[in-house]
Amino acid sequence: MNIAILSQKSSLYSTRRLSEAAKKRGHSVRVIDTLRCYMNITSENPGIHYKGEDLRGFEAVIPRVGASITFYGAAVVRQFEMMGVFSVNESVAISRSRDKLRSLQLLSRAGVGLPTTGFAHSPDDVQDLIKMVGGAPLVIKLLEGTQGIGVVLAETKKAAESVIEAFFGLKANIMVQEYIKESGGADIRCFVIGGKVVASMKRQAPEGEFRSNLHRGGSATLIKITPQERAAAVKAAQIMGLNVAGVDILRSNRGALVMEVNSSPGLEGIESTTGKDIAAMIIEFIEKNAKPHRTRTRGKG
Numbered sequence: 001m002n003i004a005i006l007s008q009k010s011s012l013y014s015t016r017r018l019s020e021a022a023k024k025r026g027h028s029v030r031v032i033d034t035l036r037c038y039m040n041i042t043s044e045n046p047g048i049h050y051k052g053e054d055l056r057g058f059e060a061v062i063p064r065v066g067a068s069i070t071f072y073g074a075a076v077v078r079q080f081e082m083m084g085v086f087s088v089n090e091s092v093a094i095s096r097s098r099d100k101l102r103s104l105q106l107l108s109r110a111g112v113g114l115p116t117t118g119f120a121h122s123p124d125d126v127q128d129l130i131k132m133v134g135g136a137p138l139v140i141k142l143l144e145g146t147q148g149i150g151v152v153l154a155e156t157k158k159a160a161e162s163v164i165e166a167f168f169g170l171k172a173n174i175m176v177q178e179y180i181k182e183s184g185g186a187d188i189r190c191f192v193i194g195g196k197v198v199a200s201m202k203r204q205a206p207e208g209e210f211r212s213n214l215h216r217g218g219s220a221t222l223i224k225i226t227p228q229e230r231a232a233a234v235k236a237a238q239i240m241g242l243n244v245a246g247v248d249i250l251r252s253n254r255g256a257l258v259m260e261v262n263s264s265p266g267l268e269g270i271e272s273t274t275g276k277d278i279a280a281m282i283i284e285f286i287e288k289n290a291k292p293h294r295t296r297t298r299g300k301g
């Protein structure tokens with residue numbers, strides 16, 4: 001098959017591994033810099049140009065769209081879809097998953113366990129907002145943050161008020177969330193491909209930190225997940241309409257709570273922790289599922 005990987009850099013671990021895995025399985029593969037794609041939007045013959053070249057002939061595309069370029073990246077993926085190219089994750093699902101609040105609303109509608117989360121616009125409502133999620137300590141998150149940046153733990157009501165007011169003052173969109181203390185600075189990353197959890201790892205925040213992101217110095221170990229956790233991860237990916245997803249779960253006193261669903265989950269941590277060839281599994285998924293015009297909206301909202 002002819003496969004394109006949409007990525008800003010071919011030297012990134014995940015991009016490199018996907019490329020290797022595709023070649024190893026006999027495919028021809030090319031890394032395309034998302035931001036260098038430009039589009040011809042016509043009803044008869046939609047196309048993508050790339051550094052002066054007319055991009056044609058791909059059967060599948062693997063989007064690795066960074067959070068900072070979600071808007072443009074989703075448009076490029078959509079253009080590939082319009083050309084009939086199968087996308088591992090469809091553009092609508094990528095955009096949907098990048099908005100944390102929208103994601104949580106969709107998951108809650110489907111009955112997936114979530115930390116209690118509040119969202120408000122006016123500084124006048126801060127007091128009740130804090131009460132709504134059970135008071136301090138609580139977590140405040142920028143809606144479009146990633147890699148732990150923009151996630152703050154406010155230990156007291158006073159701290160929470162100040163931080164929320166400061167964010168409001170900056171016109172930032174934030175959500176306020178119940179702090180799951182009993183998870184002990186750990187979360188579980190479930191890697192889902194085609195409706196199955198194919199690998200999982202526990203990520204533990206370093207001493208004195210509550211964010212377990214590997215980019216924030218978290219460390220990953222193997223973990224056996226419960227059937228409930230597995231079911232929650234599979235359901236979350238399905239609701240978001242993602243074929244490939246990293247579903248992050250907090251272990252709470254009331255069971256598995258889904259914290260977020262990532263549409264371009266990194267391969268480095270999960271492959272080195274589990275020793276599994278996740279890249280090959282993604283390529284295999286493409287082999288089984290890629291057909292012209294096969295990408296379609298499966299999630300809702």
Ligand code: ADP
Pocket residue numbers: 115139141145146147148149150151177178179180181183185186187205210211212213248250259260
């Ligand atoms: P990002 O998209 O920046 O990774 P997350 O929502 O995943 O933001 O939060 C980053 C980290 O902070 C999580 O991996 C988790 O370790 C911790 N965390 C986030 N929300 C909570 C919460 N409600 N309770 C406890 N820990 C949390």
Ligand code: MG
Pocket residue numbers: 147148213248260
């Ligand atoms: Mg996260």
